[in-house]
Amino acid sequence: MRIFTKLSAPLSLCLLLVFLCLKTAISSSIHASSFSTTHLCSHEEALALLQFKTSFSINYTVPHPDYPDYCVDRFYTKPNYSKIESWKEGIDCCSWDGVSCDNVTGHVIAVNLSCSFLYGTFPSNSTLFSLRNLQSLNLALNDFRLSKIPPEISQFTRLKHLDVSSSQFSGQVPREIAHLPKLVSLNLSSYFYDDSPELILETTTFRDLVHNLSEVRELVLRGVNMTSVNPRFFMNLSSSLTTLVLWESALRGNFPNSIFRFPNLKNFYLSGSFGERNLTIDLPSSNWSSPLQRLFLGDMDCGRRLRESIGDLKSLQFLYLGCNLEGSIPASIGNLSQLTYLSIFSNNLSGQIPPSLANLTQLTSLDLSYNQFSGPIPASIGNLRQLTFLALSSCNLSGQIPPSLGNLTQLTHLYLSYNQFSSPIPASIGNLRQLTELSLYFNSLSGQIPPSLGNLTQLTYLSLAHNQFSSPIPASIGNLRQLTSLHLYYNNLSGQIPPSLANLTQLTFLYLSDNQFSGMLPPWIFTLPLLEALHLDHNQFQGQISQFQQNSLTNLDLSNNKLQGSIPNSIANLVNLEILDLSHNNLIGKIPNCLPKSLSLLNLQANYFDGNIPFGFPEGCGLLNLNLHGNQMDGLLPRSLVNCRMLEVLDVGNNNISDTFPYWLESLPHLQVLVLRSNKFHGSVQSTKESPSFPKLRVLDLSSNDFVGALPVRYIENFNAMMDPHRDGGSPEYMKVSTGDNSYQYSLVVTLKGFDYELQGILTIFSSIHLSNNKFEGEIPDVMGKLSSLKGLNLSHNNLIGHIPPSLRNLTNLEWLDLSSNELAGKIPDELSLPMSYSLQLFQSVHFWWNLHFEIVNTWHCWYKSSSEIVK
Known part of the structure; x- marks a missing residue:
C-alpha cells in the first residue's frame, strides 16, 4: 500500500496530463472541422462571382506595350494570365485566384482582378454588387470599354480599398462613390494611354467625397479631369492622409501650401496639365511636414525660388521639382541625407551646382538637366558613389569634365550633352565599367577619344557627336561588343575606320558623318548583321561600294564622298531599305532596275549616272522623294511613276531627258515639288x-x-x-x-x-x-x-x-x-x-x-x- 501510495501521485499527474492533451487535441480537431466548414464560401457568393465572370471575355491584345511588364513588376501577375481562369464551379471560391475570404465566416472580403485582361462593358446590375461583405476591390488595368463607374458601387458599405485605375472607365465619377465611409484608399487613375477615356470628378462629388471619407489615407487621382474643382477643397481632407497623387488632373489656380503641414503626409504628387502653367503652389519657408518621404511637383509654378527650408525635410527619399524654379540651388539641400532620387529637371536655375550635393551619399539618381547653371561640375560629385544615373545635359556647364567622375563606379547612365565642356575626356571615365549609356554630344571636347573608353564593355549607347575630337578612332572601341548605337558625327576624326569595329556585331545605328575619314569603305561594314542605319556621309571615302551581304539596313547615307564605280546589283538584298542617299559622289553607269521596293527616299543627285530612268516603279510604290538632279539621264520620264501615289518630291533637273510635259503626274495627290529644269x-x-x-x-x-x-x-x-x-x-x-x-x-x-x-x-x-x-x-x-x-x-x-x-x-x-x-x-x-x-x-x-x-x-x-x- 505504501508503495502504491508512493506511486499514485505521479501516476495521477500523468493521467491528468494525458487527459488534458487529449482534450486539447479533440478540441483542436473539432475547431479545425468547424473552421474548414465555415471557410467554404457560400453557394450564393460563388454563383455571383461565376456570373460576373461571364460578363467579360479575355483579351490578351494589350493596348500599350508597357502594360504586361507593368503588371508583372507592380502586381506580380503572370504574363498573359487572367485570374478568372481559375474560377470554376465545384471548387471553393476562397481558393480562386484573386479571391480572399474571411477566415471565420467564409464571406468573400476581397476581389483582386488587376491585370486580368478583362474585356467588355461593365454592367450596372453586375452580380458583383451582391458581395455585401466586400472590403477590397481591385479592377485595375482591364478594359471595360468606356463604361461608366456604376453608382451601385455604393452598395459596398464595408469597402476599405477601391482601385479601378487604367480600366477604361469614362464619364463622370458617380456621387455615390462618396457614400463609402470606410474607404481607406481610393485609386481612380489613368496611367498609360495618351488617348485614354476621361474620368471627370465634379466639384459637388469631390466635396462630398472629402466630407464623407473621414478615414481616407491614400487618394490617387492621376489623370482624372478636375478642372472644376477648387484646389482649396483639398484642405478639408482627413488629417490621417498619407498619400495624395494629383498628376495631370487639370487642376487650376493656387494650391494651398498648408498641404505640406498635414501631420501624416508621406507621399505628395502634384502636376498641372502637360505643357501648361495653370497651377501654382508656394513652397513654404518653414514648417514643412516632417514625415514627407516622396515629393513630386511638375508642370506648374512653385513660387520661383527653392528655399533654404527644403533642407528641413530630413525624411525625404524622393524629390522631383519641375516647376519653373529660378535662382540657385540652396546649400541646405545637402541636409537631405535620406534622399535616393533627386530631379530638378527643366527649370531656370542658375549659379553653380552647390558642392553640398556631395553630402547626399544615398543618392542613386541625380538629374539637373535643362537649367542655366554656370561654371564646372564640382569635383566633390565624385563622392556620390551610390549613383547609378547622372544627367547634367543642357545645363550651360563649362570647364573640364572632372576626373572624379571616375569614382562613380556604380553608374549605368551618364548624360552630359549640350554643355560647353572643353579639354579632352578624362581617362578615368574608363573606370565606369557598369555604364550602359554615355552621352557627351554637343560640347567642345577636343583631343583624342581616350582608349580607356574601350573598358566600358557594358555600353549599349555611346554618343560623342558634335565635338572637336581629332585623330583616328582608337582601336579599343572595338571592345564594346554590346554597343547598339555609336554616334561620332560632326568631329574632326581622320584616318580609316579601324578594323576592330567589325567586332561590334550588335550595332544597330552607326553615325560617322561629317568627319575627315578617308580610304576605301571597309567591306565588313555592310555585313554587320543588325545594322539598320549607316551614315558615312560628308567624309573623303574613295573607291567602289562593296557588295551588300545583309538585309537589315533601313537607312543608308554615303553622300558627299568621292566614291566611284556603279551601284552594285546586290543593293536588291537590302529588302528593308527605306532611305538611300548616294548623292554628290562620282558614281557612274546605269541605275539598277532592282532597287528595293521598300524605298521611301532615293537621292542620287550630282553623280554621273546615264541611260534611262528605270521604268519599273511597281504598284504600291512607296517613294516619297525621288531626286536624280544633276546626272546624265536621258530618254523619257517613266509613266510608271504614277504608281508612286505617296510621292511628294520629284526632281530630275539638270539631265538630258527628252519628253513632253508629264501632265499625267496630275494624278499624284501628294506631289509638292516638281523640278524638270x-x-x-x-x-x-x-x-x-x-x-x-x-x-x-x-x-x-x-x-x-x-x-x-x-x-x-x-x-x-x-x-x-x-x-x-x-x-x-x-x-x-x-x-x-x-x-x-x-x-x-x-x-x-x-x-x-x-x-x-x-x-x-x-x-x-x-x-x-x-x-x-x-x-x-x-x-x-x-x-x-x-x-x-x-x-x-x-x-x-x-x-x-x-x-x-x-x-x-x-x-x-x-x-x-x-x-x-x-x-x-x-x-x-x-x-x-x-x-x-x-x-x-x-x-x-x-x-x-x-x-x-x-x-x-x-x-x-x-x-x-x-x-x-x-x-x-
Missing part, C-alpha cells in the same frame, strides 16, 4: 483634263527647257497650296521623311540672282515658280496674283508680252521677282512703285532688267540676300 522637255504645258489638278504643288521649276505656248493658266488656277500664305499655321517645319529613330530632310536646288543654291531643307511654307529660259509667249495671266504665298517668281528669258498685271501687288511674300528679257511693254504699275523702305519688307531681293519698251517710272536695282536662314 535644264532638260530637253518640249511642247506646251497644258492639261488634257477639264479639271486639272496639282492641289499640293508648292514648287514648280520648268526653267531651261523648250516649252512653248502660253503660260499654264489652267494649272496656275489650281495651285491651291500657293494661294494661302498661312495654310500651315504655327512654326514652319522642314519637309522630311522619318524611319524609326531617323529623319531625313529634303534638299532642293534653286536659282537666286542667277546662281544655283542648294537648300539643305525645304520649309513647308516655301513656294516658288521658275519658268525662265523657255519659249513661253503671250501675257502674264492676272490669276498669277492669287498665288499669295509665293517666295519666288521667275519668268525671265521668254517671249512674254503685254503689261505687268496689277494683281502682282498681292504677292506680298515675294523675296525675289525676275521678269527680265521678255517683250513686256508699258510702265511699271503704280502698285509696285512703292517707297523703298516698304519694298524691303515685301521684296527682299528684287531685280528688274527692264527692256527698252518700258516707260521707266522707278528704277529698282536692289540686291538683298534671300532666305539666308535656309541656304546652307
